[in-house]
Amino acid sequence: MSKSFLEVDGLSKVYPDGQGGELTVFEDIRFALQKGEFVCIIGHSGCGKSTILNVLAGLDEASTGNVVMNGKEVKGPGLERGVVFQNYSLLPWKTALNNIIFGVKARWPSWSKEKVREHSERYLKMVGLDHAMDRKPSQLSGGMRQRVSIARAFATQPELLLLDEPFGALDALTRGVIQDELVKIWEETRQTVFMITHDVDEAILLSDRIFLMSNGPNARIAESVKVNLPHPRSRATIFQNPAHQKIRHYLVDFLVNRSGSALPEKDGSPRVVDPSTDELTPDPAPAETKTETTARAVNA
Numbered sequence: 001m002s003k004s005f006l007e008v009d010g011l012s013k014v015y016p017d018g019q020g021g022e023l024t025v026f027e028d029i030r031f032a033l034q035k036g037e038f039v040c041i042i043g044h045s046g047c048g049k050s051t052i053l054n055v056l057a058g059l060d061e062a063s064t065g066n067v068v069m070n071g072k073e074v075k076g077p078g079l080e081r082g083v084v085f086q087n088y089s090l091l092p093w094k095t096a097l098n099n100i101i102f103g104v105k106a107r108w109p110s111w112s113k114e115k116v117r118e119h120s121e122r123y124l125k126m127v128g129l130d131h132a133m134d135r136k137p138s139q140l141s142g143g144m145r146q147r148v149s150i151a152r153a154f155a156t157q158p159e160l161l162l163l164d165e166p167f168g169a170l171d172a173l174t175r176g177v178i179q180d181e182l183v184k185i186w187e188e189t190r191q192t193v194f195m196i197t198h199d200v201d202e203a204i205l206l207s208d209r210i211f212l213m214s215n216g217p218n219a220r221i222a223e224s225v226k227v228n229l230p231h232p233r234s235r236a237t238i239f240q241n242p243a244h245q246k247i248r249h250y251l252v253d254f255l256v257n258r259s260g261s262a263l264p265e266k267d268g269s270p271r272v273v274d275p276s277t278d279e280l281t282p283d284p285a286p287a288e289t290k291t292e293t294t295a296r297a298v299n300a
Ligand SMILES: Nc1ncnc2c1ncn2[C@@H]1O[C@H](COP(=O)(O)OP(=O)(O)OP(=O)(O)O)[C@@H](O)[C@H]1O
Pocket: 015, 016, 025, 043, 044, 045, 046, 047, 048, 049, 050, 051, 052, 216
């Protein structure tokens, strides 16, 4: 019997191809998440990452397969799963604090007014926005709005947090600041997070494991890469750990050279890799130049 918190078994998504045939975007997606893990998923555009996340959220249906969380099949959206998208979805007529209060009240209707406010303020403070609690979304920058969205998602303490490229629309400096906030809030809460990103450095900073998807159509989650770096992590120092460079190199090499052909294990589960300890074949120098170029493209 399974003991994992979340079990994803044999997911596929098939669309009509517009010419009377079918297009299988991804197939036989299998993985498990343990409680408290932070897992990022990376893959080239169009391989189906957002679709998989939407199926986990209960906002989309897979063509085959199922998702089981805490022993119960996911069949639609629920408060036990929280989602943050790239384009923050705050209520424009409510202040930053009231946006969080709104979510907290819905989650715990029996809580007193004082308890709801105190809890909501605590989370707004965690993302460094206590000074802006009375401002409406239109009076906040894009980065501040996304911090409110993240604070609201964590404040409602869903059992699973689903983040779909939450920093995708932000400039690099703001993105760095919010990555730091996310590290801090996750260290305090240790909630289970499944996050899509295109940024390998962001994935290494945040994750316990990184899922690597092969290219579509018929995309698979080919590998599960361990991020063997101690917590708490800091953006300013993480690269000093020799394991960091090995992991980064491994991810970029996958995206540049192997994502077209990589396959999971025979049973469909992702191949487990630990670049910090595994013997990896060193790339020749020209490939190094190529992978560094792509790392920038991936991070862009
Ligand atoms: N309604 C639809 N009909 C046909 N194809 C669709 C439909 N919706 C999505 N697709 C296709 O499904 C594929 C997966 O889309 P999805 O957005 O999940 O990919 P993604 O990996 O998240 O991409 P990106 O990284 O660019 O956000 C894409 O090739 C897309 O064109």
